[in-house]
Amino acid sequence: MFLSTFISTLTAHVLGLLLLVLFVAFLGYCAYVKCVHLKYDHIPGPPRESVFLGHSPILLRTMKNDGLVHDLFLKWAERYGPVFKINLLHHVLVFVSCPETVKEMLMSSKYPKDMFLHKSLFSMFGQRFLGNGLVTARNxxxxxxxxxxxxxxxxxxxxxxxxxxxxxQAEKLMTKLADVADKKTESHMLELVNRVTLDVIIKVAFGMDLDLLEDRSLFPKAIETCLQGMVHNVRNVLFQFHPKNWAFVAEVRAACKLLRSTGAEWIHNRKMAIQNGGDVPKDILTQIIKSAGKEESMTKEDEEFMLDNFVTFFIAGQETTANQLAFCIMELARHPDVLEKAQKEVDDVIGMKREISYDDLGKLVYLSQVLKETLRLYPTAPGTSRDLVNDLVIDGIHVPAGATCIFSSYVSSRLEMFFENPLEFNPDRFHPDAPKPYYCYFPFSLGPRSCLGQNFAQMEAKVVMAKLLQRFEFALTPGQSLEIRDLGTLRPKGGVMCTVTHRNHRGQ
Incomplete structure (x- = not known):
């Protein structure tokens, strides 16, 4: 009896002490959040919905209603100016569309990638994702x-x-589209270009032929699952703790594991082949392994980085290019005058040739303008961020160190102050002789941390688009959504459903 009473009393004391500690910690956190507010509240921005959650409820509600948070950021930039802040718990995000500061922070290596995003992309729900690869490394x-x-x-x-x-690889897509045209069926252009760009990156980077246009591989689904998980992981820190999300969390972890285990196997097999003097393809993986072999020291951590970059190439090397191609097809179908001009250039430069040369790509000037204008309206990687390590004055506003600066190419590219009639699709903005505003168009970021694969991506996009324009007419299926879906990267929500017909090359 005495022991039972003693245990009950001790348990009550422990619970009471624990509640007291939690209450004191909560009060401490409240005081900390209040201090953060006092430190940054002189910066313009929309009113907070919650003292603690800040603007998180607005963002989560927008996502839940299938809205685009980047349109929200654009509306706030138009209302509050080139510098405004939002709060997420105790984090302060300062959105900057001031060209001088974009230049200052992105062109320099002294401003690290932000820690919050690094942690969110390093692993997802406990499973390593992009790790410390090229996109996420802060050091x-x-x-x-x-x-x-x-x-x-x-x-x-x-x-x-x-x-x-x-x-x-583009020829395989043309064969697929020819079959669609012959059968007079609808074509899901986003899905098709997704598969062909993944085929390209797997072939040129890793020497593998998967032929995803015909084979229903797990890779496209795994990539989409990872991207969906990435959005939730970044924008809702409590997502993984809600029981209704546990099944999806498990799917995301499995998708990350699939990409990384496949990468580990391919890298190991290639290393063994090189060491054994085997005949290996001269692809990107071989180049990287041989370059790594010239380094004075390669640690086990460096080997893990190689795997991080494998996943990065899978995601960035195919997803963004596919989305650009899909948006480009969508806009060309909506603008017959632009489509006709692009087709004429392709006819003049390429004619009926099946093999497009590197020199041909340089002559497709108007097609380059079309692709650049596509990325202006639809930057598939919509922005980047940096931690502010020292106080900075931005457009006359003092911004204390400790905030994260967000640079949104989506916002800057749609502001009237930089582009006249910004929502109009007009490739002539990028005519070689047209005046161009600086540091407000950066779909591949800027400076030393700009996208390594941007030339690769634009070469690939040009080849695919040139062949498509050379051989086919396409029209959007009526009634589909022309809105944007946000998966961390931006993609057409409706999938760009098209009817495709063979072009009639009169006189050729």
């Missing part, structure tokens, strides 16, 4: 070593040699 020396190893694989000389592979 400059760590990042620079990886960039030094990978750079040779993206040299202009090496990219020139990939033109044949781009042609080969």
């Amino acid at each position: 400059h020396d760590q990042w620079y070593k990886q960039r030094r190893i990978i750079d040779p694989a993206f040299s202009s000389l090496y990219l020139r040699s990939l033109t044949g592979t781009f042609n080969e």
